[in-house]
Amino acid sequence: MYRTRRAALAGIAAVGGASLTGCLGGRATDSVTGGAEDTGAGAPPPTVDAGYHLAYEADTLVSESLDGGVGKDGIPSVDDPAFRPIAEADMAGNEPVFGVVRGGEAKAYPRRILSHHEIVNDEVGGESVAITYCPLTGTAQGFRRGDTTFGVSGRLVNSNLIMYDRATDSWWPQMLATGVDGSMADETLDEFRVVWTTAGEWATRHPDASLMTEETGYVRRYDSDPYGSYAPLSGYYVRDGTRFPPLASPEDGHAKSVVIGARTATGAVAFDKTTLLSERVLTGTVGEGGPAVIAVADPALSTGYVYRNPDEVAVEPDGDEYRVDGEGGFEAADLPLERLLAFDAMWFAWYGFYPDTAFVGEHTRAGYGG
Known part of the structure; x- marks a missing residue:
């Protein structure tokens, strides 16, 4: 029911x-x-x-x-x-x-x-x-x-x-x-x-x-967000509570902190977005102890990308780009590794759908990580 x-x-x-x-x-x-x-x-x-x-x-x-x-x-x-x-x-x-x-x-x-x-x-x-x-x-x-x-x-x-x-x-x-x-x-x-x-x-x-543009065919107050604001951060987007009960709740972290999450056929991984933008490179696994993955930041777009990294090759920042296994000149979105589809999500929502997820980074504040 x-x-x-x-x-x-x-x-x-x-x-x-x-x-x-x-x-x-x-x-x-x-x-x-x-x-x-x-x-x-x-x-x-x-x-x-x-x-x-x-x-x-x-x-x-x-x-x-x-x-x-x-x-x-x-x-x-x-x-x-x-x-x-x-x-x-x-x-x-x-x-x-x-x-x-x-x-x-x-x-x-x-x-x-x-x-x-x-x-x-x-x-x-x-x-x-x-x-x-x-x-x-x-x-x-x-x-x-x-x-x-x-x-x-x-x-x-x-x-x-x-x-x-x-x-x-x-x-x-x-x-x-x-x-x-x-x-x-x-x-x-x-x-x-x-x-x-x-x-x-x-x-x-x-x-x-x-x-x-706002020419959608509908009359709406597009200058008014029904939930709050991201610039500056306010309302629903900053509160630790949720409007509906989640499927599962994490023990740690602010509900509205933002992760960049990726999933495969076997598991899921979440990288704290603020941590990733600060440190540029984070490594983890899909699920606890699963296949190795790596996330890199694109600070110019306030975003990041997640890749499979089965051989655990070294990736390090090189100015605005990255060096991979000693070779430079790679943009964040174009490393010579298999990229996983990833997207931003509120931590409570990601964990609710994927309670067996791996988490990488420090739990940080609410927001969109920018």
């Missing part, structure tokens, strides 16, 4: 009530002026053969899901986004954006816009993609969508957005990238990296990038 929003009222009261949109709250009272085009159901989304480690069975995740209180598509995806050159953007340089590069094209999606929509069905580099964001877990992830589109189901698990695809109506918890209900249960989406960075950092790295 599903737990409902009512069952989590104690958790909501602990952090204070508010009129919300996003993963949790009610639909915004602003009217819809146009909105998403009817893109049709299409074929099922593309999947990959290699799945990710799951600490829970699919039926357990479904039974632990919560009614977010908004209903299916109560938080509307943006299916016809508009863009302008980032060089023409009138926005603060420290404003968080989600950066994507596909097929030689660079785009940026302002976090404050996605906090009201959570999913943008778009095309980047000639490829149909979905850019997704869950404010409650601090996770931005990208997926190939093929001929279909993704929408917001109105349900959560471990505080995380459950997406659905409009071809099969299957449920996909965003962080897991794995189907848990419907005809595509146990399938794994084709995921790609989304970089949590700032408008100024992304514009410096990609001066020809396009920036998503």
Whole structure:
């Protein structure tokens, strides 16, 4: 039997009530002026053969899901986004954006816009993609969508957005990238990296990038975050509590501290983001005592990358680049090692889904690690 929003009222009261949109709250009272085009159901989304480690069975995740209180598509995806050159953007340089590069094209999606929509069905580099964001877990992830589109189901698990695809109506918890209900249960989406960075950092790295605008087809107060603020840090993003009970809770660390997490078919690893940006290189394993991995920072984008390192080759900073086994000139995103897909997440959310995760670094403050 599903737990409902009512069952989590104690958790909501602990952090204070508010009129919300996003993963949790009610639909915004602003009217819809146009909105998403009817893109049709299409074929099922593309999947990959290699799945990710799951600490829970699919039926357990479904039974632990919560009614977010908004209903299916109560938080509307943006299916016809508009863009302008980032060089023409009138926005603060420290404003968080989600950066994507596909097929030689660079785009940026302002976090404050996605906090009201959570999913943008778009095309980047000639490829149909979905850019997704869950404010409650601090996770931005990208997926190939093929001929279909993704929408917001109105349900959560471990505080995380459950997406659905409009071809099969299957449920996909965003962080897991794995189907848990419907005809595509146990399938794994084709995921790609989304970089949590700032408008100024992304514009410096990609001066020809396009920036998503507020022309979404919906009337929303995009200058108002329903949960708080990242610049400066406030509200939900800095409090140690969560709005809904997590699947599991770590003994150490601030719930809203940020990790860069990676998972394989056999386990998961989380690197504290602030520690990584400070030390530049961290080593660890997938799960406790599993295969060796290494994380390196890209301070210019306030992000990091995780690689398999089975031979435990030496990696060290070399100016803005890195030396690998004595050879220099490698950028953080392009070491001669197998890169794992990784993304930012709030520590409580990562641990909730992966209680058997390895953790590397020092437990630090809440924030986005920048």
